[in-house]
Amino acid sequence: MYPIIADLHTHTLSATHAFHTIDVMADSAARMGYRVLAVTDHAPAMPDAPHIWHFQNLTSLGRQLHGVTLLFGAEANVMDTAGGLDLPQSLLRQMDWVVASIHSPCLPGLLTRREATNLWLAVAENPYVDCIGHSEQENYRYDYELVTRAFARNHKVVELNGNSFNVRRDGIPNMRKLVRACYENGCYVSLDSDAHTTRQLRENIAPLLTLLEEVDYPADHVVNSSAAALVNILRLHRRGSAEEIGGLLS
Numbered sequence: 184m185y186p187i188i189a190d191l192h193t194h195t196l197s198a199t200h201a202f203h204t205i206d207v208m209a210d211s212a213a214r215m216g217y218r219v220l221a222v223t224d225h226a227p228a229m230p231d232a233p234h235i236w237h238f239q240n241l242t243s244l245g246r247q248l249h250g251v252t253l254l255f256g257a258e259a260n261v262m263d264t265a266g267g268l269d270l271p272q273s274l275l276r277q278m279d280w281v282v283a284s285i286h287s288p289c290l291p292g293l294l295t296r297r298e299a300t301n302l303w304l305a306v307a308e309n310p311y312v313d314c315i316g317h318s319e320q321e322n323y324r325y326d327y328e329l330v331t332r333a334f335a336r337n338h339k340v341v342e343l344n345g346n347s348f349n350v351r352r353d354g355i356p357n358m359r360k361l362v363r364a365c366y367e368n369g370c371y372v373s374l375d376s377d378a379h380t381t382r383q384l385r386e387n388i389a390p391l392l393t394l395l396e397e398v399d400y401p402a403d404h405v406v407n408s409s410a411a412a413l414v415n416i417l418r419l420h421r422r423g424s425a426e427e428i429g430g431l432l433s
């Protein structure tokens with residue numbers, strides 16, 4: 184059993200297909216005993232996403248809410264097979280936590296396995312991407328063995344996404360293969376709810392725990408299973424807030 188202390192991929196009412204304010208989400212996280220909540224709303228290329236000013240103004244929330252430490256982040260959209268994202272580097276650099284994901288409205292059409300492999304190899308080299316979002320989708324299947332080696336080399340966190348059990352079920356068999364490749368190549372992973380509601384914040388993690396326990400994943404590589412593991416990855420990613428977060432969690 185992994186003691187989850189943080190959720191590193193969550194959404195708020197800033198997009199209308201999510202339903203709770205950051206205040207309600209943080210309160211819910213506090214009641215679950217979480218110490219950290221990353222706010223990662225959809226970046227601007229996604230229909231229904233907040234304006235870029237949302238991301239520029241995240242720090243106005245303050246670092247803690249209901250006793251929970253906030254990570255100011257985004258779920259950036261991968262826009263092309265060269266790994267381009269829809270937020271400027273200058274803003275990505277300032278953030279605490281950037282998830283990069285493929286969403287079909289931002290990358291229309293299917294990708295060949297080679298294209299998807301090249302896309303993630305390019306994202307792996309982006310110093311301002313912390314986490315690889317729900318990459319198990321069948322439409323964008325890539326070479327797990329090859330790419331997880333690049334993720335491991337660059338300390339990228341590969342997320343296991345609990346919302347995939349609700350909205351991307353075709354990729355669940357792939358998720359098992361991806362976990363295995365991550366395990367064999369020494370990747371960092373996180374268990375993320377990708378919650379669009381407080382109910383999902385509470386319920387989306389349980390199926391992921393089962394997946395990790397099946398392979399007996401080493402806890403020090405599950406970045407949201409302890410404050411030490413989380414601060415370690417923030418430091419590895421040279422995040423400017425790593426020491427501040429470390430101080431708050433010590």
Ligand SMILES: [Zn+2]
Pocket residue numbers: 258284286316317
């Ligand atoms: Zn997503």
Ligand SMILES: [Zn+2]
Pocket residue numbers: 192193194258377
């Ligand atoms: Zn999301």
